[in-house]
Structure formats: structure tokens, C-alpha cells
Amino acid sequence: xxxxxxxxxxxxxxxxxxxxxxxxxxxxxxxxxxxxxxxxxxxxxxxxxxxxxxxxxxxxxxxxxxxxxxxxxxxxxxxxxxxxxxxxxxxxxxxxxxxxxxxxxxxxxxxxxxxxxxxxxxxxxxxxxxxxxxxxxxxxxxxxxxxxxxxxxxxxxxxxxxxxxxxxxxxxxxxxxxxxxxxxxxxxxxxxxxxxxxxxxxxxx
Amino acid sequence: xxxxxxxxxxxxxxxxxxxxxxxxxxxxxxxxxxxxxxxxxxxxxxxxxxxxxxxxxxxxxxxxxxxxxxxxxxxxxxxxxxxxxxxxxxxxxxxxxxxxxxxxxxxxxxxxxxxxxxxxxxxxxxxxxxxxxxxxxxxxxxxxxxxxxxxxxxxxxxxxxxxxxxxxxxxxxxxxxxxxxxxxxxxxxxxxxxxxxxxxxxxxxxxxxxxxxxxxxxxxxxxxxxxxxxxxxxxxxxxxxxxxxxxxxxxxxxxxxxxxxxxxxxxxxxxxxxxxxxxxxxxxxxxxxxxxxxxxxxxxxxxxxxxxxxxxxxxxxxxxxxxxxxxxxxxxxxxxxxxxxxxxxxxxxxxxxxxxxxxxxxxxxxxxxxxxxxxxxxxxxxxxxxxxxxxxxxxxxxxxxxxxxxxxxxxxxxxxxxxxxxxxxxxxxxxxxxxxxxxxxxxxxxxxxxxxxxxxxxxxxxxxxxxxxxxxxxxxxxxxxxxxxxxxxxxxxxxxxxxxxxxxxxxxxxxxxxxxxxxxxxxxxxxxxxxxxxxxxxxxxxxxxxxxxxxxxxxxxxxxxxxxxxxxxxxxxxxxxxxxxxxxxxxxxxxxxxxxxxxxxxxxxxxxxxxxxxxxxxxxxxxxxxxxxxxxxxxxxxxxxxxxxxxxxxxxxxxxxxxxxxxxxxxxxxxxxxxxxxxxxxxxxxxxxxxxxxxxxxxxxxxxxxxxxxxx
Numbered sequence: 001x002x003x004x005x006x007x008x009x010x011x012x013x014x015x016x017x018x019x020x021x022x023x024x025x026x027x028x029x030x031x032x033x034x035x036x037x038x039x040x041x042x043x044x045x046x047x048x049x050x051x052x053x054x055x056x057x058x059x060x061x062x063x064x065x066x067x068x069x070x071x072x073x074x075x076x077x078x079x080x081x082x083x084x085x086x087x088x089x090x091x092x093x094x095x096x097x098x099x100x101x102x103x104x105x106x107x108x109x110x111x112x113x114x115x116x117x118x119x120x121x122x123x124x125x126x127x128x129x130x131x132x133x134x135x136x137x138x139x140x141x142x143x144x145x146x147x148x149x150x151x152x153x154x155x156x157x158x159x160x161x162x163x164x165x166x167x168x169x170x171x172x173x174x175x176x177x178x179x180x181x182x183x184x185x186x187x188x189x190x191x192x193x194x195x196x197x198x199x200x201x202x203x204x205x
Numbered sequence: 206x207x208x209x210x211x212x213x214x215x216x217x218x219x220x221x222x223x224x225x226x227x228x229x230x231x232x233x234x235x236x237x238x239x240x241x242x243x244x245x246x247x248x249x250x251x252x253x254x255x256x257x258x259x260x261x262x263x264x265x266x267x268x269x270x271x272x273x274x275x276x277x278x279x280x281x282x283x284x285x286x287x288x289x290x291x292x293x294x295x296x297x298x299x300x301x302x303x304x305x306x307x308x309x310x311x312x313x314x315x316x317x318x319x320x321x322x323x324x325x326x327x328x329x330x331x332x333x334x335x336x337x338x339x340x341x342x343x344x345x346x347x348x349x350x351x352x353x354x355x356x357x358x359x360x361x362x363x364x365x366x367x368x369x370x371x372x373x374x375x376x377x378x379x380x381x382x383x384x385x386x387x388x389x390x391x392x393x394x395x396x397x398x399x400x401x402x403x404x405x406x407x408x409x410x411x412x413x414x415x416x417x418x419x420x421x422x423x424x425x426x427x428x429x430x431x432x433x434x435x436x437x438x439x440x441x442x443x444x445x446x447x448x449x450x451x452x453x454x455x456x457x458x459x460x461x462x463x464x465x466x467x468x469x470x471x472x473x474x475x476x477x478x479x480x481x482x483x484x485x486x487x488x489x490x491x492x493x494x495x496x497x498x499x500x501x502x503x504x505x506x507x508x509x510x511x512x513x514x515x516x517x518x519x520x521x522x523x524x525x526x527x528x529x530x531x532x533x534x535x536x537x538x539x540x541x542x543x544x545x546x547x548x549x550x551x552x553x554x555x556x557x558x559x560x561x562x563x564x565x566x567x568x569x570x571x572x573x574x575x576x577x578x579x580x581x582x583x584x585x586x587x588x589x590x591x592x593x594x595x596x597x598x599x600x601x602x603x604x605x606x607x608x609x610x611x612x613x614x615x616x617x618x619x620x621x622x623x624x625x626x627x628x629x630x631x632x633x634x635x636x637x638x639x640x641x642x643x644x645x646x647x648x649x650x651x652x653x654x655x656x657x658x659x660x661x662x663x664x665x666x667x668x669x670x671x672x673x674x675x676x677x678x679x680x681x682x683x684x685x686x687x688x689x690x691x692x693x694x695x696x697x698x699x700x701x702x703x704x705x706x707x708x709x710x711x712x713x714x715x716x717x718x719x720x721x722x723x724x725x726x727x728x729x730x731x732x733x734x735x736x737x738x739x740x741x742x743x744x745x746x747x748x749x750x751x752x753x754x755x756x757x758x759x760x761x762x763x764x765x766x767x768x769x770x771x772x773x774x775x776x777x778x779x780x781x782x783x784x785x786x787x788x789x790x791x792x793x794x795x796x797x798x799x800x801x802x803x804x805x806x807x808x809x810x811x812x813x814x815x816x817x818x819x820x821x822x823x824x825x826x827x828x829x830x831x832x833x834x835x836x837x838x839x840x841x842x843x844x845x846x847x848x849x850x851x852x853x854x855x856x857x858x859x860x861x862x863x864x865x866x867x868x869x870x871x872x873x874x875x876x877x878x879x880x881x882x883x884x885x886x887x888x889x890x891x892x893x894x895x896x897x898x899x900x901x902x903x904x905x906x907x908x909x910x911x912x913x914x915x916x917x
Contacts, residue, residue, distance in 0.1 A: 120707050
């Protein structure tokens with residue numbers, strides 16, 4: 001039995017999106033020789049989620065995104081200062097993005113939190129927005145911003161990431177790329193297909 | 206503030222800065238520290254980084270222009286923290302702080318930093334380029350520390366003292382010489398080569414242990430193995446005798462039913478690295494073939510363990526090694542070569558030796574030089590600066606086509622910017638090579654990652670599977686793309702993505718040729734560039750298993766990413782290394798699960814099932830006709846799972862990380878499962894060590910464990 005990530009007020013939203021995750025077959029292997037079906041699905045899935053929401057009778061189109069916050073890029077030498085974990089949740093309502101997160105386990109007090117807009121999933125990019133963060137070793141992050149249409153597209157492609165900075169890791173302590181919610185079956189529990197498999201690639205040549 | 210005060214403050218600031226500048230001429234350490242550090246370096250570091258701090262293999266240079274290029278803009282406390290946290294390799298923080306301080310002092314001094322009056326504490330934030338220029342003082346160069354054991358503390362990875370040679374004499378009662386026919390059609394109870402069959406399936410036809418009774422298996426016997434170095438063993442079993450390769454190129458013949466030792470030959474030398482394991486022995490005729498970590502090939506008498514002949518593959522003093530094992534075909538033993546990452550007039554190659562005499566039969570050079578086919582794929586680099594394309598996994602073989610298939614590693618240094626290879630494909634790096642095993646001639650090649658840029662090898666196993674009339678070859682590399690080629694022609698057939706990747710952004714639908722992201726193509730020295738997966742893969746040396754009953758390829762996968770920075774590499778003969786700095790991070794969408802096991806149908810190339818877990822897998826997979834798979838992981842867990850579903854059926858925990866290659870064999874009608882617990886290795890061990898500091902395993906515990914059903 002699959003269980004879903006527990007987030008901040010996301011239970012209903014996740015349950016709306018999850019059936020479409022299944023329909024779209026997130027776990028489908030990316031076939032390099034075929035057309036860009038999966039890449040298009042990747043870009044279109046949040047919109048499908050919107051459609052599901054509408055079908056379910058919701059009055060507003062909301063898209064959900066989430067991520068685990070994990071240590072920012074580190075080495076054996078820097079990991080002593082780059083510790084902790086957390087979860088972030090984002091909801092897109094029209095072009096308004098609301099972000100919330102919690103975190104714990106930092107080695108030094110958090111100093112700032114931001115949303116970045118990278119050129120691709122797991123590729124660092126420029127800062128887009130500031131968020132509000134608890135100035136402590138644990139706490140919460142919150143913020144609400146208005147996105148341009150380009151930024152909405154970027155978010156839907158998985159290019160947005162949340163970053164928490166701290167006193168000892170001022171250029172990145174915790175990081176997480178905002179991706180569509182996905183089921184977590186738990187440790188060692190087999191699922192059909194390859195599991196959640198974000199797609200980076202664009203259409204074949 | 207008055208102008209006078211501002212002027213006075215300026216004067217004071219200038220004076221302070223001046224004082225700082227003068228202080229920077231001297232290093233933040235004393236001569237005593239550097240002197241003491243010499244022996245400590247010899248005892249703890251020189252094994253991997255070299256007596257002259259020149260670096261070798263995956264161990265970077267700790268002196269010279271390469272070191273200054275990588276570390277000049279970084280600070281002394283960074284160097285100290287990195288060394289303390291991660292060294293000796295795999296055993297970070299295992300030495301006392303004062304030892305680390307002295308080693309850092311020695312390294313700085315070896316790069317031209319002058320001792321000062323104040324002892325180094327490790328906390329000094331001094332830019333290294335401000336105190337060191339990479340030029341080793343003449344007196345230090347002349348008195349370079351001996352490699353290993355130079356009076357310092359014994360490193361945790363060292364090999365226990367003992368004599369070498371035939372240390373336990375004995376003789377098998379009988380031995381049935383291994384023939385081509387036996388290799389092509391092994392007895393069900395035998396495991397005659399690296400991945401059991403020429404096709405590289407890692408599958409056993411034994412079926413006594415089933416999905417129903419596997420929960421009852423228990424330990425039949427175990428045998429402690431050499432500690433030190435890296436161990437990723439494949440036990441080889443023939444007629445109830447297990448030939449076991451330990452570190453230090455030690456080979457043992459054991460009774461596979463009881464674990465009784467029959468003979469032992471400690472060929473040596475002692476391990477010089479905590480990575481670079483000997484993964485497999487090979488059998489042919491009445492001999493056992495041992496490709497050693499010092500790049501030699503030995504033939505032992507299978508009955509007695511005595512050396513029959515030895516042949517030098519390449520000069521180990523220049524860093525060359527063999528880790529990939531061997532394959533025997535038509536009276537020849539074929540071996541690869543690794544650590545070809547220095548600028549030399551020589552290049553990496555696959556070679557074949559007569560099994561009776563050890564005489565070289567042929568060599569196939571894996572680098573295309575100027576004027577040769579493919580020689581125009583190196584951006585016109587001089588031949589001596591075209592390196593890499595190691596073969597550190599033994600090939601497979603199709604007897605019907607009389608073709609042997611080998612994968613090659615990436616070109617060196619790792620990044621395009623460091624190599625200066627432009628966007629050239631750097632053939633025959635990261636390719637599948639189809640060779641005639643009798644002549645060593647190239648039949649075809651396929652370049653999986655033209656112009657690789659991140660230490661993402663495509664060197665791993667080539668699995669040969671027929672789908673009706675279609676003769677296919679399957680392989681998967683660190684990017685995590687599962688490739689299917691026609692093994693007659695080398696033509697691309699299909700592929701599938703198994704983990705998240707962001708390295709390629711286009712693929713040619715007909716040829717499968719990938720295109721690297723634009724920022725990768727234009728990256729310069731000093732740029733931090735993202736790569737998912739990182740250097741642990743995707744897929745790495747823990748091999749796949751093909752189950753012919755279900756047409757499933759079970760693939761151990763690793764999920765982490767890297768930011769890699771290209772470092773400059775001095776274009777000079779003898780200089781070498783990988784020249785890539787790394788920062789590791791979690792792969793998006795994996796929720797911190799580094800480990801993933803996935804089953805792909807090789808006809809449809811679709812995943813049937815997969816599961817994730819925190820710890821990455823460190824063994825190859827074994828499947829059997831009992832419908833069971835076996836796999837072990839970094840967190841000491843060894844499990845049996847149902848091949849068709851991935852459901853765990855049985856598991857236990859072993860003393861340390863479970864790594865190597867799981868095998869199954871039978872003696873007197875009883876099926877056994879053998880697996881190793883052990884240590885050492887490159888990225889598959891190093892990356893989780895960095896990313897999962899909360900997962901602990903002992904720094905010893907190398908042993909072979911053999912499981913079976915109870916007799917009753």
C-alpha cells in the first residue's frame with residue numbers, strides 16, 4: 001500500500017494529483033528513441049493536475065509541488081557545517097505561489113531562505129525570491145510571491161528550488177527542487193515501474 | 206571622522222595588511238610539524254597519493270601545479286578539514302587531530318610553503334596560493350618519503366604483515382581441466398568465470414533454494430579474508446573447489462562444501478590503495494589466472510597454487526593496475542588495464558596472453574591516436590595527452606559470433622576543459638568495443654557518451670541476450686541509461702532511463718547519440734557544473750543479473766548528484782590525475798534514497814518493478830532458477846528477493862558492508878549462496894560515506910559467507 005508524503009495542508013491536494021501521477025505513468029521509462037511524450041507529460045502534468053482538480057469540483061486551479069530539503073552540495077570537509085533536513089511544500093494558485101517548509105538539524109542558525117530559478121532540475125541558477133525563515137537551528141519557512149508566466153513555466157518544469165542558508169553555510173545549507181507530489185511507498189517496498197522519475201530531457205533531435 | 210583620523214586609520218590598516226602579507230610568506234606551521242608530518246604522510250597517505258605526492262589513480266596530486274590549481278584559491282583550514290574528515294580514504298577522522306595537522310603541514314611544505322614560528326592548529330584561514338607555489342624544495346624532493354610504512358602510524362587500510370609466496374602448500378585430489386566447451390556450457394553447479402557465463406548473466410540454473418524455502422537458509426560456513434586495500438571478490442567455483450581472490454593478490458583454494466583451506470598463494474604485493482579491487486579470477490585448462498593490482502598476470506597451477514608463469518601487463522611503477530578480472534577464450538586469457546590517467550606516450554589497452562606460456566598474443570589500444578580511425582575526435586590533442594579509456598571490468602563473449610565485448614571508461618582528465626578535447630568524442634573512451642578474441646581486431650564500436658565530462662563511466666558489464674533472431678547486447682553506465690545494441694552490427698536498438706539524469710538534453714532517435722547540455726559543452730576551468738547522476742552512477746561496478754525465465758535484467762542503481770569543477774591539468778609527461786573537484790548532493794525526487802533496485806524487461810525495455818532504500822547496493826545481483834535474486838548493500842544488509850516482484854523474502858546483516866559479486870554453486874547436490882563482506886572501493890563506497898554519515902559499518906570484517914538450506 002502506498003503512503004503519501006505528509007506535508008502542510010497538502011493531503012487533499014496530493015490526493016487530487018496522485019491519480020494523475022498514475023495515469024501519466026511517472027514511472028514510465030524514458031524512451032530515447034521515441035517522441036518526447038514523457039517530456040511533454042512532465043511539462044503538462046501540473047496542468048493535468050489542474051484539470052483533475054476542476055473535475056473534482058474545485059473552484060480554483062491549484063497545483064501542488066513538494067520537495068525534501070537536504071544538505072546543499074558538500075564535501076567531506078564542509079559537511080560538518082552543512083547538516084539538517086526538512087520538507088517544503090508549494091501551491092500555485094493562478095500565478096500566486098505560496099511556499100511553506102519546516103526544517104531541523106542545522107549546525108548553525110538559519111539566516112535566510114530563498115527560491116531560486118535554475119536552468120534545469122538540479123542545476124543551480126539565480127535567486128528569484130526571498131522567503132521568511134526562522135533564525136534558528138530548526139524552524140519554518142514561509143512566503144508568497146507572484147510569478148510571471150515565464151516563472152510559472154519554469155516552476156512546472158521543476159527548475160525552482162528552495163534554499164535555506166545559515167551562519168556557517170551562507171551559500172546553501174539545505175536545498176530542494178520543487179517537483180510534483182509523488183507517492184513514497186517506503187523503504188524496500190517494490191512498486192510497479194521505475195518509481196518516480198523526473199524528466200529532464202527535451203524532445204529528441 | 207576627521208581626515209586626519211581617516212589617514213591614521215589608513216596607515217594602520219596598511220601596516221596591518223603589510224604585516225599580514227609578510228606573515229603569509231611563511232606557512233602557518235612549524236618546521237617540527239612539517240618534519241613529523243613527513244613520516245606520517247608516508248605511513249598514511251603515500252600509498253595512494255604517491256611518495257612524491259604526485260597522485261595516482263583517483264588519488265589527486267598533493268603537490269605541484271595541479272595541486273596549486275585545485276587548492277591555490279582555497280584556504281588552509283579547508284584543506285585540513287577535508288583531509289581530517291575523509292582521510293585515510295574511507296577512514297576519515299581515524300587519526301588524532303595532531304597527526305592531521307602535521308600531515309597538512311608537510312603537504313604545505315612540500316608545495317614550497319616555508320615554516321613559521323607558530324604551530325598549525327587547523328583553524329587558520331590562509332589562502333594557500335599566498336604561501337605555496339607548488340614547487341617542492343629540492344631537499345624535500347631528494348628525500349621523498351618511502352611509499353607506505355615509512356615509520357608513521359600504520360594506516361587503517363594497510364595489509365597485515367606477513368610473508369608472501371606459497372604460504373599454505375596443498376594439493377587438490379583431482380582437477381578436471383577447464384575447456385572451451387565447459388566455459389560455453391558450464392555445469393549447473395559451477396561458477397567458472399566472473400559473471401558465470403560468457404553472456405555475462407550472473408544467473409545460476411540451480412533451483413533447490415526457492416521462493417518458498419529461502420526463508421530457511423542459514424550459514425553453512427564462513428572464512429575471514431584479508432583486510433586492507435579494496436575487496437570486491439567473485440568466488441570462482443569448479444567441481445566443489447572455490448578459488449578466492451583476496452587483497453594483496455592472495456589466492457586461496459577452499460573446499461566449497463566445508464570452507465577448508467587447501468592451498469594459499471600470497472602473490473603480493475601488499476595493497477597500495479584503498480580502492481581498485483581484483484574482481485575476478487579466470488580458469489582455463491589446469492590453471493587459475495590472476496590479474497594483479499600491480500598490472501601483472503599470473504598463471505597458477507590449479508591443483509597446487511604454484512606459479513606456472515607470470516607476465517607483465519604494464520609497468521606498475523607508472524601507476525598502472527588491473528582490477529577487472531579476466532576472461533579466457535580459445536586458449537587465451539584476456540585482461541584489461543586501469544589507471545591510465547597520466548600523460549604518457551603509452552596508452553591503455555586490452556591484451557591477450559597464451560594460457561600455456563603467458564606470451565602476449567595481441568594488444569588492442571583503446572585510445573585512437575592521430576592518423577588512426579577515430580583519431581580526429583580529440584580536438585587535435587597530441588597523442589600523449591589522450592588518456593583514459595580504461596577497461597576495468599572484464600568483457601563478455603559470444604562463441605557463435607566469436608566476438609568479445611568490452612566497455613571502456615571515460616577519457617582523462619575527467620572534464621572537457623581539463624582535457625582540452627573540445628567537444629570531440631575522444632574515441633574509444635566510454636564505448637562498447639566488439640573485438641575478435643583471436644586477433645584483437647576491432648569489429649565495431651559504439652560511443653555511448655561522446656566527450657564525457659563528469660567521471661561517468663560506461664565501462665560496465667555487457668550482457669548478451671537473444672530476442673528471437675535478434676542478437677542483442679545490454680549495458681548500463683553511470684548516467685543510468687540502459688542501452689540495447691545489436692551485437693552483430695553495433696547498431697543502436699533502444700534505451701531506457703533508470704534514474705534521473707540531467708546530463709543529456711537530446712538524443713538522436715535513430716542512433717541514440719546523446720547531446721550534452723549546452724552549459725556542459727561550454728564549461729571552462731573553474732566552473733562548477735551540475736551532473737545527475739554523479740560519479741557513483743546510476744550504475745557502477747555492482748553488476749546486473751539477467752534472468753532468462755522472466756527476461757528481466759535486475760539492476761543495482763545509485764542516486765546522487767555532483768557539482769564538478771574542472772581543474773587545470775599541466776600538459777606535461779608524467780603529470781596526471783582526474784582534475785575534477787566535487788561537491789555532492791542528493792538527487793531530486795529520491796527523498797534521500799541512494800539505493801535503488803530495478804527490474805527491466807529486456808524486450809520491452811520497460812521497468813517491471815523497482816524499490817528504493819537509503820543505502821546503495823554494493824554487490825552485483827545474482828538470480829537463480831529458483832525465482833530468487835540476491836543482493837547486498839552498504840548498510841551490511843544481504844537479502845533474497847523474489848525476481849518477479851522484488852519482494853524481500855529473507856535478509857540478514859553481515860559484519861561490514863556487503864560488496865563484491867554474489868554467486869551460487871552446488872556440491873554433492875546441495876546448492877550454496879556465497880557473498881563477501883568487505884571494504885574499499887571508489888565512488889560507490891566514497892559517495893555514500895560522504896552523504897550518509899549516519900550509516901556506520903566497521904572498518905574491518907572482510908569475509909566470505911556461504912549460505913544453504915539445512916540438511917534436513
